Amino acid sequence: SAVISQKPSRDICQRGTSLTIQCQVDSQVTMMFWYRQQPGQSLTLIATANQGSEATYESGFVIDKFPISRPNLTFSTLTVSNMSPEDSSIYLCSVVIRGNTGELFFGEGSRLTVL
């Protein structure tokens, strides 16, 4: 497995502001994803974070709202821009570790509440 650190673990934000979530992994990863989990719901893939290039977004998610960076193999950021109460959710960083058999490992999540 791997240690996946996400910051912040939780935050309360005001409507209209933006927040950047960081994800740092202590192992080499082959793939890195960002998921959203709304209260009581399943996991929805926001995007695949690509090293050194633009992220690949899923339907319903756009770069202007959720800009993502991944400058190297082990670090990525997700920004939630111009937040509204509908963005209140848990945001999860997940990775596939190089040399492993393809299972996803998750960070502890960042719980955002937008007022």
Add this chain to the structure above:
Amino acid sequence: AQKVTQAQTEISVVEKEDVTLDCVYETRDTTYYLFWYKQPPSGELVFLIRRNSFDEQNEISGRYSWNFQKSTSSFNFTITASQVVDSAVYFCALSVASGTYKYIFGTGTRLKVLA
């Protein structure tokens, strides 16, 4: 397109009962991977098992067992002699080897084990 269905939204059992969580998947790919994850009340997602499409052997790990049947596109999870600590939301997930690696999650089954 890929899809994972967990028809059981919530299950309640009394401690020491056996319980089976159902998972049905859809994919046209011949190479794919199936997973189960546990999300206890603390929120962290815990990887339980990975299965590839070419390995239909059932697996047992302690009180946990998994039954993979390609004929019915199912990957069911049984907990024997359930314990209160098994109370959690359990997610089944699918990823395919072709194209972009995406991990598709089911909607989850909330298991409540009552003392």
